[in-house]
Amino acid sequence: MKAIKGILFDKDGTLLDYDESWLPVNRELARIASEGDPELADRLLLACGMDPVTGHIVPDSLLAAGNTRQISEGLIAAGSKLDAIELTIKLDDLFSHAAEFSVAVTDLAAFFGRLHARGFRLGVASSDNERSIRQTAQRFGFAPFIDYVAGYDSGFGTKPEPGMVLGFCAATDLDPSAVAVVGDNNHDLHMGRNAKVGVTVAVLTGTGSRESLAAASDYCLNDITELEGLLPDLQPA
Structure with a gap:
């Protein structure tokens, strides 16, 4: 040192x-990506590294370490029907507002x-x-x-x-x-x-x-x- x-x-x-600041944001992220479908939202969270019941985040998973583009691509690969560019813009906006509640x-x-x-x-x-x-x-x-x-x-x-x-x-x-x-x-x-x-x-x-x-x-x-x-x-x- x-x-x-x-x-x-x-x-x-x-x-x-992380838990205090981002678990609510991750749930909103899944709601956006699933267009309000709760079953799909849970599947998307699991695919990106978060247990939708406990909120546990897998270390080094997409939600733990990915950037917005990577998370968007992962959500689409897991079943989101949104366009990658549209979803990235929506998530960047969500993350910017999340600073107010961190x-x-x-x-x-x-x-x-x-x-x-x-x-x-x-x-x-x-x-x-x-x-x-x-x-x-x-x-x-x-x-x-x-x-x-x-x-x-x-x-x-x-x-x-x-x-x-x-x-x-x-x-x-x-x-x-x-x-x-x-x-x-x-x-x-x-x-x-x-x-x-x-x-x-x-x-x-x-x-x-x-x-x-x-x-x-x-x-x-x-x-x-x-x-x-x-x-x-x-x-x-």
Whole structure:
């Protein structure tokens, strides 16, 4: 951790509590994709990784790690009759509005403010769309402290490709070896490994477990607040 100068966070399941924020959204997603057919909605949820009864999300499934286009394609493959472009637009709109009801894992404005004051360069890279990320940053008050935002539609490629990390490095003038990637599923961690970052950090506020995240993470934390004690002291930027 001594070489780390920049931290790139995933959003859902990392900054936001996944179950509290996304289980209701996933049910609405299935209602939209099924055009109100409850039986089909349940089948679509199962196919994309969510048990419609318990709400359990399979780690690294489409709903856990996919971007909007991938989720739309998966829903159509599982039986949705909607056009892929139409469904992607509808889901992006749903996800953008979902930012209004999300539940943060901690006081994100204070958390990012402390890291910023210590001199770390900070960013968010999500499989959600960029508009949703920026709305989340505004709503929870940490927008002034981040140097970089990337969604699946920002032009840097998608997880687990390294492009979002390399974009962060270009924006902050950091080498990947000086960057930590923090996320709740293997798409995040593999993105970091593919970019050859210094450290990959898993958190347990999302859809992954210690068992599912162990192989690709250097650290596995209960939540992002435990990160602060691991990081070196830097001079304020």
